[in-house]
Amino acid sequence: MSTLNHPVAALAAAQESQDVTDWAARIGWVVGLVLFIALLYWLMRQGWKWRGTLQGDLPELPQRPDDPGQPLLEAAGRYHGSTSAGQWLDRIVAHGLGTRSRAELALTERGLEIVRPGAEDFFVPAERLCGARLDTGIAGKVLTEGGLLIVTWEHGGRRLDSGFRFDRSAEQAAWAEKINAMSGDKGAAATQQHKEGA
Numbered sequence: 001m002s003t004l005n006h007p008v009a010a011l012a013a014a015q016e017s018q019d020v021t022d023w024a025a026r027i028g029w030v031v032g033l034v035l036f037i038a039l040l041y042w043l044m045r046q047g048w049k050w051r052g053t054l055q056g057d058l059p060e061l062p063q064r065p066d067d068p069g070q071p072l073l074e075a076a077g078r079y080h081g082s083t084s085a086g087q088w089l090d091r092i093v094a095h096g097l098g099t100r101s102r103a104e105l106a107l108t109e110r111g112l113e114i115v116r117p118g119a120e121d122f123f124v125p126a127e128r129l130c131g132a133r134l135d136t137g138i139a140g141k142v143l144t145e146g147g148l149l150i151v152t153w154e155h156g157g158r159r160l161d162s163g164f165r166f167d168r169s170a171e172q173a174a175w176a177e178k179i180n181a182m183s184g185d186k187g188a189a190a191t192q193q194h195k196e197g198a
Contacts, residue, residue: 058094059156061122068123069108073175077166079103079116080141085130085152085159091139092160096120103164107178112151114162128154132179134172138163149175 082097084090091098101119105112112124130153134146141148141163149164149172166172 057156058092058158061095061097061120062125062128062155064113064121064123065110067110068106068113069110071106071108073105073107073171073178075105075164075166075168075171075175077103077105077164079114079119080138080148080163080165082160082162083139085161088135088137088161089139095122097160097162105164105175107175107182109182112153112179124151124153124155126182129179129183130154130159131183132176134176135163141165146172148172151179 079101081100082092084092096119099116099119101116104115106115107113109126111126112129113121114123115121129151132149132151135148135150136143136145138148138150138161143165147165147169149166151162151164153160153162164172166175
């Protein structure tokens, strides 16, 4: 009688050994994935620097005057970035305007002061304020209707939109109203231009 016909021998012959893990291939895939992610990150950084170079004609940000005046309104919240006015995806990165940060804002008769811990502070003189509105988003940040305060201002011959979200978002409407009152005809024109572009 053949041993292959024996049930125990047949069972042993049918069993196969477990596949051995190919650690070299696994490590190769992990290293390849890490290098791919690093390459993507590097390309994004280069794109950010390239955008900053293209915006090199933008002058230094205006700084707070020695006497900014008494605050008419004050608020704390987050600064979400700046874009070319009316083009909510055209992010401005020169001089740190693309850096998101906490922000403390003060509106005076002389202008708008933005204090940003960990990023460059700046001051928008009252004559450069072109209006404000409540909107849904700015580059990289989208919220519900009226979730962002967008302040339009002039700098270096360009109009910019800067987005803010206050800790107490109910206060944003009063800010938009006050900035538009200070901007006069420029505020009305900026609001109308945004409505036509929407």
